[in-house]
Amino acid sequence: MDSAxxxxxxxxRASTAVVDAILPPLCLSCRRPVARDGGLCPACWKxxxxxxxxxxxxxxxxxxxxxxxxxxxxxxxxxxxxFYRARAACVHRGPARxxxxxxxxxxxxxxxxWMAGWMVRAGSDLLADxxxxxxxxxxxxxxxxxxxxxxxxxxxxxxxxxxxRVETGWLERVRATRSQVGLxxxxxxxxxxxxxxxxxSVQPDLRARKIVLVDDVLTTGSxxxxxxxxxxxxxADRVDVLVFARVVPGxxxxx
Numbered sequence: 001m002d003s004a005x006x007x008x009x010x011x012x013r014a015s016t017a018v019v020d021a022i023l024p025p026l027c028l029s030c031r032r033p034v035a036r037d038g039g040l041c042p043a044c045w046k047x048x049x050x051x052x053x054x055x056x057x058x059x060x061x062x063x064x065x066x067x068x069x070x071x072x073x074x075x076x077x078x079x080x081x082x083f084y085r086a087r088a089a090c091v092h093r094g095p096a097r098x099x100x101x102x103x104x105x106x107x108x109x110x111x112x113x114w115m116a117g118w119m120v121r122a123g124s125d126l127l128a129d130x131x132x133x134x135x136x137x138x139x140x141x142x143x144x145x146x147x148x149x150x151x152x153x154x155x156x157x158x159x160x161x162x163x164x165r166v167e168t169g170w171l172e173r174v175r176a177t178r179s180q181v182g183l184x185x186x187x188x189x190x191x192x193x194x195x196x197x198x199x200x201s202v203q204p205d206l207r208a209r210k211i212v213l214v215d216d217v218l219t220t221g222s223x224x225x226x227x228x229x230x231x232x233x234x235x236a237d238r239v240d241v242l243v244f245a246r247v248v249p250g251x252x253x254x255x
Contacts, residue, residue, distance in 0.1 A: 025037045025039070027039065027040050027041040027044055028040055028044075028095075028099060028111060028114055029041075029044040029048075029094075029095035029098045029099060030043070030044050030095070030098075038113075038114040038117075040095060044094070044095040045095075047093075047094040047095050048090055048094065048095045048096060049090055049091040049093065049094075049096070050089065050090050050118070050122075051087075051088050051089065051090055051091060051122065051246070053066070054066040054067065054071065056071065056072055056073035056075075056076055057070050057071060057072055057085065058072050058073070058076035058080075058081065058084075058085055058086070059073055059075060059076045059081070059086050059221070060085070060086040060087045060088050060218075060246065061073055061075070061246070061248055061249060062091075062248060075249070081221055081224075081225050081228070082225045082226075082228035082229040082232060082239070083213065083221075083224060083225065083228040083239045083240060083241045084238050084239060084240050085125075085126060085240045085241070086218060086221070086224070086240070086241040086242075086243070086246075087122045087123040087125070087126055087240070087241070087242050087243075088122060088218055088242075088243045088244065088245055088246035089115070089118035089119050089121065089122040089123075089243075089244050089245065090118065090122075090244070090245050091245065091246065091247075091248055092217055092219075092245035092246055092247050092248075096244070096245040097245070099111055099115060099244070099245075100150075100216050100217055100244060100245055103115065103150050103153065103154075103216065104146075104150045104216065109148065109153055112150075112153040112154050112156075112157040113157045115154060115157070115244045116154055116157030116158045116160075116161060117161065118244065119154065119158055119214075119242055119243070119244055120158055120161050120162060122242070123158075123212070123240075123242040126212050126240040126242055127158070127162050127164065127212060127242070129210055130162075130164060130210050130211070130212045130240070131165065131209040131210045131211065132164070132165050132166070132167050132170075132206075132209050132210075132211055132212070133155045133158060133159050133164050133165065133166045133167070133211075133212050133214050134155070134166075134167050134168075134170055134171050134211055134212070134213055134214065134227075134231070135149060135151035135152040135154070135155040135166070135168060135213075135214045135215070136151045136171075136213060136214070136215040136223060136224065136227055137149065137151075137168070137171055137172055137173045137196070138151075138173060139173045139174075139175065139177065139195075140173075149168075150216050151214055151215045151216060152166075152168050154214050154215075154216060154244060155168075155214040158214060158242070164212075167202075169199065169202070170198060170199060170202045170205075170206060171196060171197075171198060171227060171230065171231065172196065172197055172198075172199060173195055173196055174194075174195060174196065174197050175194070175195050177191050177192055177195050185220040185222065188219070188220050188222040188223070189220070189222040189225075189226075191222070192222055192223050192226040193226065194226075195226060196226050196227050196230045197230055198230055198231065198233075198234040203234050203235065206231070206234050206235060206236055207234070207235035207236070208235065208236075208237045209236055209237060210236075210237055210238045210240075211231055211236045211238065211239045211240070212239075212240045212241070212242050213227055213228065213231075213239060213240070213241045213242070214241075214242050214243070215241070215243045216243060216244050216245070217243060217244065217245050217246065217247070218241065218243040218245075218246040218247065219246070219247045220247075221241075224241045224243075227239075228241070
C-alpha cells in the first residue's frame, strides 16, 4: 500500500469517526436532521438532479427527450473527446454543488463514501470491465496546501465498493496551472495543455489497460481530456471518465 493510499484511508476513517461520534445523522447537504447517516433531507433530495437516461452516450450530458439508444450529442460529434465515455451522478447545482465544495474545501472527507455510492450507480457501464481507477492529480504544491486530493478520495471510495485497483502515482501533473474557476472553454484547454504525463516506470503496466479517470466535477472536459490524451499516448486501451457532478450545456461554468 503506497503512502498516498495510506493517507487517504486514514483521512477517511478519522473524519468518519469524528463525525459519527459527535453529530447525530444530518443531511449531507444542508445539515438538517435526517433519519440515518448518508441521507438527504426531503428538500435537498427534491433539488438534487440525478443524470439518468436519456443522455449522450459519449459525454453523458442529459437529453431533453429520448432520441434512441446510443445517441450522441452534436457537441460530441463536432468535438470528439480524447476519452471514450463520460458519466456523472448528478448535475452540478444546489445540493450537489454543496457536497463538492464541502468535500474539497471544508475537510469533509467522510462525504466521499456517500458520493461514491451515487457515482457507482451512474458509472456501472464503465466500471463493469475497468482494470484501474486513476484520480485526476493535483500539482504537488496544491496537494501540499490542501493536504489531500478530493479526486483520490472519491477514487478510493469507488474502488472499495467495486474491488477495483486504484493508482494515484501513474498520472502526474507536472506543472502548476491556474485555477479553472472563471475561465471559459478555450482558456481552460490552454491552461491544462501539457500539464500531465505518465511516469515512464509504469508505462508497461498501463499498456492495454481499461482506465477510468475519476474526478469530482466535469465542466468543459478540458482537464480530463488532457489526462486522457496522456494515458492513450502511453498505451491505455480505453479511457473513460467518472465524476460526481457535471455542468450541463447552458449552465454557468464558474465553479
